[in-house]
Amino acid sequence: MDEHFVNKWQVGHRYRKAMLALFLAAGVLSGCATSGNPRDPIEGFNRAMFDINEGLDKTIVRPIAQGYETVLPSPVRKGVTNFFANIGDLFIAINNLLQGKVPEALSDVSRLAVNTTFGLLGVIDVASDLGLEKHEEDFGQTFGRWGVESGPYLVLPLLGPSTLRDSFGLAADTSADPVVWLDHVPTRNSLLATRAINNRAGLLAADKIIEEAALDRYSYMRDAYLQRRRSLIYDGNPPRETEDSADYLSFAPAPGNGVTTIRLEPVIGASNLVVERESVDISTPSVIAPTSWITEPLRPTLVNMAWAPEGSRLLLLADRSAH
16 A cells, blocks of 8 residues: 555544544533533533643743744744645635635635745735735634534634534644645644744734733633634624524623613723723613724734734623623
């Protein structure tokens, strides 16, 4: 049997076994420990995993990313980002095609051809200058467009925020990733490590924002992730949520027929962050679901979040339990 084929099969087989073990563990935990939040029924497990990931990030990943940012000038880092984004256009095109968005898929293929040919294998983003829009698609979004429910929120070891649906999407993304299937193992591992460090370095600017705005870092990142993913699935125009939806139940106003008022408060120490607070004027006023709007140019924002469309604002929900 061909040695290259065996090597590829072994890589994929190991990854599938790891993902299967993760899903089985999540299933066992979901049956043993549940919370009152319908979107996050295994919050206890997720918070524990979140703390582990945060510890690893602070002690290992972030310092490496900070050193990477210090050593490499901005144009070089931009070229690295463009190079991997160009590789990503391949399976972005596949996902757009699977979602029935043929014009977008053709645009993605055109981007890949132009940037690979005239942009030094994608290091220079020539396609954007020619008006070919960069899209953000993955198999998790494709499953969502096909009507697959998101399922419970999950915090994956090392990988961070996800859902049950997006976890299966991640497995499909990895299987379709051209970097993973490179035959030369040292090259493959070097590219994977470089991409991970570059992605983390791109998120360093968001760390301070989250620390300033988040009352509960876990809830902040969970709610932001879930909202952002929902927005991406519907290409930035999600339908209005019904009273039966889990998201509506999680953020519904306090019961009563009082008058709701909204006020904007600046976040202390951040000139470009505003917190929107709602209060219901009933016998006992309550403050619910504070939200933060993060404006340009503060993206990228959170781990595993795709880039927002130019000129738009990203809604981040802060924790309301502390009020």
